[in-house]
Amino acid sequence: MSFLLEVSHLSKAFGGHEVLKGVNLRIKQGTIHALIGPNGAGKTTLLNIINGLETPNKGRVFFKGKDITSLAPEKRAKLGIARTFQLLEVFSGLTVLENVMISLYAKNPWGFFKSLFLGDYFNPQERDLREKALFFLKEVNLLPRAHEEVQNLPAGEQKLLEIARAIALEPEILLLDEPAAGLNNRETRVLGEILKKLCENKKITILLVEHDMELVMKISQHVTVLNFGEVLAEGTPLEIQKNPEVIRAYLGEET
Numbered sequence: 478m479s480f481l482l483e484v485s486h487l488s489k490a491f492g493g494h495e496v497l498k499g500v501n502l503r504i505k506q507g508t509i510h511a512l513i514g515p516n517g518a519g520k521t522t523l524l525n526i527i528n529g530l531e532t533p534n535k536g537r538v539f540f541k542g543k544d545i546t547s548l549a550p551e552k553r554a555k556l557g558i559a560r561t562f563q564l565l566e567v568f569s570g571l572t573v574l575e576n577v578m579i580s581l582y583a584k585n586p587w588g589f590f591k592s593l594f595l596g597d598y599f600n601p602q603e604r605d606l607r608e609k610a611l612f613f614l615k616e617v618n619l620l621p622r623a624h625e626e627v628q629n630l631p632a633g634e635q636k637l638l639e640i641a642r643a644i645a646l647e648p649e650i651l652l653l654d655e656p657a658a659g660l661n662n663r664e665t666r667v668l669g670e671i672l673k674k675l676c677e678n679k680k681i682t683i684l685l686v687e688h689d690m691e692l693v694m695k696i697s698q699h700v701t702v703l704n705f706g707e708v709l710a711e712g713t714p715l716e717i718q719k720n721p722e723v724i725r726a727y728l729g730e731e732t
């Protein structure tokens with residue numbers, strides 16, 4: 478069995494506070510793998526360590542069998558690891574399309590600003606990038622919004638834009654930190670459908686940190702439960718829903 482991403486015996490402390498305590502996690506290629514757990518369990522810290530924003534005190538991270546524990550975040554992004562954040566990371570004041578173009582210009586930032594300020598819209602490279610950006614917007618159903626300014630979009634569409642920006646990097650794995658937070662039921666359902674489609678059609682593996690249990694249970698194939706920095710349980714959504722320890726530690730908490 479080969480895993481796309483493997484986290485092994487990972488520990489992390491902030492000051493004297495141990496936030497992750499020997500966490501193991503294995504993510505199969507082509508799956509949606511949910512990571513759930515109460516607030517403060519260490520989920521965001523785990524994502525930060527996977528994409529290189531934080532370094533662990535102990536343990537290793539492997540991507541396609543390669544030890545990436547000490548690689549810089551940009552290098553991990555180039556290898557195919559993309560993520561979105563718990564708080565929105567879009568540029569307001571720019572249009573939806575321009576936001577995706579920024580992602581596409583990640584390797585050539587001056588090109589973007591030059592075209593933005595000098596109005597260099599009609600050179601072939603520029604046209605090519607616009608077309609690419611439109612393609613990624615279509616993937617998340619945002620094509621009709623392409624020329625809208627970002628701050629005019631409802632929360633759900635801003636989230637989808639963030640996902641469009643992340644998939645514009647053509648990642649193999651997408652790390653999502655609570656993408657349904659602040660979304661209404663309809664927006665959450667749309668989000669779920671888009672994530673499923675990205676996984677099934679685009680073969681993007683997804684590590685989904687999420688509090689919305691209905692969404693988690695509907696779209697993921699595997700669930701890992703983190704509690705006080707330790708893996709409390711893992712299994713299929715059904716197994717997790719039935720696990721008495723999980724119910725006690727987590728699912729019961731919010732109802």
Ligand SMILES: Nc1ncnc2c1ncn2[C@@H]1O[C@H](COP(=O)(O)OP(=O)(O)O)[C@@H](O)[C@H]1O
Pocket residue numbers: 491496514515516517518519520521522523
């Ligand atoms: N940079 C930091 N410095 C100090 N403590 C932190 C830092 N980041 C997270 N923590 C602490 O680590 C614990 C886990 O946080 P986090 O990973 O954000 O949990 P979750 O995403 O599961 O809610 C929390 O107690 C939080 O206060």
Ligand SMILES: [Mg+2]
Pocket residue numbers: 520521522563654
């Ligand atoms: Mg968090």
